[in-house]
Amino acid sequence: MTIKQFARAIGVSPATVSRAIHGRGRINPATRQMVLRRMEELDYTPNIHAQRLVERRTSMAALDFRGIPPLLGDPYFAELAHGVQEGLQAHNYGLLLSSPGEALGRWVRSRAVDGVILVGGEPADYQAAREIAATGAVCVIVGHQAVEGVPKLGSVVVGLEAGARQAARMLAEQGHRRIGFLGTRPEDAVLSAFRDELAKHGVELRPELTVMAGRTIEDGALGMTRLLAAPERPTAVFARRDTLAVGALRAAARHGVRVPEEISLVGHDDISLAQLVEPTLTTVRVDRTSLGRSAAELLLSLLNGGEPVQPPRVIATDLVVRESVAPAAR
Amino acid sequence: MTIKQFARAIGVSPATVSRAIHGRGRINPATRQMVLRRMEELDYTPNIHAQRLVERRTSMAALDFRGIPPLLGDPYFAELAHGVQEGLQAHNYGLLLSSPGEALGRWVRSRAVDGVILVGGEPADYQAAREIAATGAVCVIVGHQAVEGVPKLGSVVVGLEAGARQAARMLAEQGHRRIGFLGTRPEDAVLSAFRDELAKHGVELRPELTVMAGRTIEDGALGMTRLLAAPERPTAVFARRDTLAVGALRAAARHGVRVPEEISLVGHDDISLAQLVEPTLTTVRVDRTSLGRSAAELLLSLLNGGEPVQPPRVIATDLVVRESVAPAAR
């Protein structure tokens, strides 16, 4: 049924129907109620394409993971998507899941979406975001660094410092003085914040106990084995990813070192596995659902004429205390 | 830029541009190439809403998880979504992620999507699928039972039997005779197939070793504890969900029972956790990516005037052998 047919059926003009639907323009409240009621009865729903064509907005946003390999299969990104969806849904925006590749550009240029949320921290991703914003669509990038001063471009940042500092503080306060670090890359906001905070508490993160292990469980096991073999074995270890921490846990078990009695362990990310290992893992949580929700909200605000320059939104990490940490043995 | 402006700019009529874009109707190949080239140069992209309005198709499908709680946060569904996306993308279809609730109906009635993929096995889900198909949209339901003979409605089914039988066969062949089962519901295709196949190998699945444990890790631990306390302890256990199996693994560890040396363990679903526990879990895989891809393909075929009655598509499960199974101790 078209608006014309429907209007005729209930004895008003199409314009009145439109006014009733949107509540804009002058319209008699009584007529409005009547129209709305009869819409239900006759099951009339406006054709969304006609609306979008004339209104020039879509109420759709695209979410793109920039070809990050495991894509949606990875719970990390799945939770992010969930948050984005929540944020959009609250404003009746739809979510278009963009597949990696060039499709995203097509969606934007054909105006299938009003805006885009890009997830990715690489320079190329920031470049892509700029290009999208330049075409007139609104774009929000979720990554590790803030973007400011670019019109139609916003950013949401994972604040890695906070959680790392909390972890450092807790370990220091529990009396740990020889602390190991299992990392992925030497230049890492988590590592520097952790080291800095330890220093503030009079604890030095020694280079020989700082191991760039990798990212997998196996990497973690290997790294932990090295730490356990150190002349002065650490009493606590901070791992940059939970997967590394889980590997470390295994290695400890294999070497007969009890966690947390003999060595404490802190992970990072709070993947679901963290609650499933034994002992359960104390870890730094990245709240991916709020990350997604914030990105969605920022997008919507930019879309509604929000200021081009937003205060950068930072989603702070925080420590989740579980079983894998104990005071340092004397 | 509109088609009219673009057409004028390159000195042809809008109709010619349209023909060039779609390659339909009579058009001089040379003109076509020219138009296509100039589209690139002038960066003209058709407004998708105008296209959809007149073509009466959207090239969009909605994916709805029917409010299954963890939603996208759960890797199981994330992988499914991934498969769906792959299938749709191959035909240039877009994926609209529908949020639980009434939104789906709106997308369908407003013609925002041509079709819907519904994931859910409850009777209410099948009912919802029927209603969608009745409105004129095409619908595919992903669940445990096939639907046939309903126009515009297709189904993809997880073939639970195959994997369950493989598991039974393997355990029987490894010499296991006292086998336990940790289930979720008594009426279950997996349970009956497993029991039946065991019987074929001369092994009885004894009622006292068949425990309806639940679905969580904790449930699994409890169930396993009961099995371990049985007068005649089983030498192998089949768990209906990997979460149950993981719980069983823990319970075994707590009771000092080694897996697989003293008791073998098989799970079901192959969630990512299955590879992360120790020992890694032998389990029945449900290939969720192909499940999603099949659903997408079926949807597209129905959309393209495919037969209302499709042969029901079944995605078979199969056994993944890892470390948690060993021959029965003599």
Next chain:
DNA sequence: ATGAAAGCGCTAACAA
């Protein structure tokens, strides 16, 4: 407060 009419940007008959 309501209706008539002019587009929104595209496709597809129908003419040429």
Next chain:
DNA sequence: TTGTTAGCGCTTTCAT
């Protein structure tokens, strides 16, 4: 082979 024209279903001035 190409152009002209009439919609697709809606919103929004501009009249009334």
